[in-house]
Amino acid sequence: MKTILIALSLYLGLFYTTQTLAQTPGPTEKMSVADRMAKARAAKAEKRDQPLMTKPQKATPADYKTPVDKVLKGPHGEVVHEGERGGKYYINKNGNKTYLSSNQ
Numbered sequence: 001m002k003t004i005l006i007a008l009s010l011y012l013g014l015f016y017t018t019q020t021l022a023q024t025p026g027p028t029e030k031m032s033v034a035d036r037m038a039k040a041r042a043a044k045a046e047k048r049d050q051p052l053m054t055k056p057q058k059a060t061p062a063d064y065k066t067p068v069d070k071v072l073k074g075p076h077g078e079v080v081h082e083g084e085r086g087g088k089y090y091i092n093k094n095g096n097k098t099y100l101s102s103n104q
Helices: 002-023 033-049
Strands: 068-073 079-082 088-091 097-099
Touching: none
Parallel strands: none
Antiparallel strands: 068 079, 079 088, 088 097
């Protein structure tokens, strides 16, 4: 029984290696230096001729305006803005953000 298993494993091993060797591509011819340089120049020219991606345009301040809650007012009648994470704030007289507590 052992000899049959050994013979079977050898046969499958040889079969597997011959199949993989048959699938590998054959040796390619070496290109001359001039041919390699011409190929590289053509690839570089093709890359250079492709259109470049346009640079993204800078956002204007209008893009950054936060939603305004017209119902709420700050302590001195300031406009209340809503932050990106849901916090509500107003701009005080010094130009700083002052956040309102959640119970207001």
